[in-house]
Amino acid sequence: MLRTEIMSAAGGPFLAIGTVMPFGAVPAGLLLGAFVLGLLTALALMALILPAVRRRMVAAPKVAASAPTADPPPACLGPAIGAAVRAGELQLHYQPKLDCRTSKVCGAEALSRWTLPDGTRLQPEEFVTLAETAGGIADLTLWGVERTLEDSCKPANGALGGPIFVNLSGKLITPEFAVRLIELVGDQTRRIGFEITETAVLENPEQALECLFALRDAGLALAIDDYGAGLSSLSYLKQIPASELKIDRKFIQGMTRSNRDPLIVRSTIDLCHGLGMTVTAEGVEDAMTASLLGVMGCDTIQGYFVSAAVPIEDLLRFVEEHPGKELRVPQIRKKAGVMRPEQGRI
Ligand code: G
Ligand code: MN
Numbered sequence: 001m002l003r004t005e006i007m008s009a010a011g012g013p014f015l016a017i018g019t020v021m022p023f024g025a026v027p028a029g030l031l032l033g034a035f036v037l038g039l040l041t042a043l044a045l046m047a048l049i050l051p052a053v054r055r056r057m058v059a060a061p062k063v064a065a066s067a068p069t070a071d072p073p074p075a076c077l078g079p080a081i082g083a084a085v086r087a088g089e090l091q092l093h094y095q096p097k098l099d100c101r102t103s104k105v106c107g108a109e110a111l112s113r114w115t116l117p118d119g120t121r122l123q124p125e126e127f128v129t130l131a132e133t134a135g136g137i138a139d140l141t142l143w144g145v146e147r148t149l150e151d152s153c154k155p156a157n158g159a160l161g162g163p164i165f166v167n168l169s170g171k172l173i174t175p176e177f178a179v180r181l182i183e184l185v186g187d188q189t190r191r192i193g194f195e196i197t198e199t200a201v202l203e204n205p206e207q208a209l210e211c212l213f214a215l216r217d218a219g220l221a222l223a224i225d226d227y228g229a230g231l232s233s234l235s236y237l238k239q240i241p242a243s244e245l246k247i248d249r250k251f252i253q254g255m256t257r258s259n260r261d262p263l264i265v266r267s268t269i270d271l272c273h274g275l276g277m278t279v280t281a282e283g284v285e286d287a288m289t290a291s292l293l294g295v296m297g298c299d300t301i302q303g304y305f306v307s308a309a310v311p312i313e314d315l316l317r318f319v320e321e322h323p324g325k326e327l328r329v330p331q332i333r334k335k336a337g338v339m340r341p342e343q344g345r346i
Helices: 002-009 013-020 028-066 077-086 124-134 137-151 175-185 205-217 234-239 260-274 287-295 312-321 329-336
Strands: 090-099 105-115 164-167 192-197 221-227 244-247 278-281 300-302
Touching: 077 124, 077 137, 090 137, 090 312, 105 124, 105 137, 105 300, 105 312, 124 137, 137 164, 137 175, 137 192, 164 221, 175 205, 205 221, 205 234, 244 260, 260 278, 287 300
Parallel strands: 105 164, 164 192, 192 221, 221 244, 244 278, 278 300
Antiparallel strands: 090 105, 090 300
C-alpha cells in the first residue's frame, strides 16, 4: 500500500529518470539535481504518508479487538458435554413434519436442549458449535441417536408416518463415524434418518461422500438440511445420495412478501422432483405460506405453524389429536398454536 502510494504520488518522473534513462546519456549535474529533487520529493511524501500509515497501524488492533474473536472454546467443554449427557441434563425434543397432501404427520426432526442444574438453558446453536470445535459432538450425536431410537418405538405402529431425523454435524461425516452409526442403528433403519448440510461435504468431498453412501447403502434416509443457506453447489446436490431436501427457512419466510423467494422455492421444488427427491419447507410459520407451498407441489412442511419441537409425549398426543384425514392445512394453526416455540437441535 505504502509503496503504491509513493509510486503514484511521486508521479513516475522520480522513478522514471533513474530507470529509463541510461546514466551515461545525461550530464552529471542534471543527474545529481534529479537525484536530490527525487530524494526531497520522497522525503516530503514520507512525511505526508507516514502519519496516516501510523494511524492505520494503531487503529488496526482496535478493529480486531471489537470484531468477534476466534479464540478456541474452553477445553473443558468437550468433557462437560459428555458429563451432561450422562447426568441427564440434555433433553431431546421432536418437531413434527406434515405431509402437504394428506395433512398427516409424516416424521419429525430431533432437536436437543441443554438445561444446566441451576435451570440455565443453553442455546443449542451455541453448544452445538462449541461441541464441534471443543469436542463432545460425537458423544452428543450418539446420545441423540440412542434416544431417538428409544423414543421412536413409543408411537403405535407407523403413527409417526416416517423416520425421525437427527442432525449430523459436518465434523462427523467420516467413514469411521458411519460405521459407528450403522452399528448403533442395527436393523432399525426405518425409524431414523440423518440431516446433513450440503456445505458439510465441501471440506473433504471424497471422505464425506464415502460416509454418506455407506449410510444410504445401510438403508438410512438422508436429507440435505438448510438448503440455500450456504454456498449451495448443484454439483454436490447431484452427488449426495439424499432422498430429501429441506429448503432453508430464509427462503420460506419471505415467500408471501417477496417476488423472488417464491420463484426460488418453486424452481427448487421442481429441480428436486426431477432428481427424484422429496422437498421439505423449513420454518413455515403461517397458513398462507403453508397453502402456497402445497399449491407449489412441496411434499412436506415443518415449522411453528405445525408445531415447535416438543417432548415425545406431546408429539404422540399431537399425532393422536390430528389423525389428519379431514384436516386441511389452515386448520392446524388453531390447535398447534398452544405449543410454545422451542429452540434446539442436535
Ligand atoms: O438447521 P435446522 O433446520 O436443523 O434448525 C432447526 C432450528 O430451527 C431449531 O433451532 C428450531 O428451533 C428452529 N425452528 C424450527 N421451526 C422454526 C420456525 O418455524 N421458525 C423459526 N424462525 N425457527 C424455527
Ligand atoms: Mn435440521
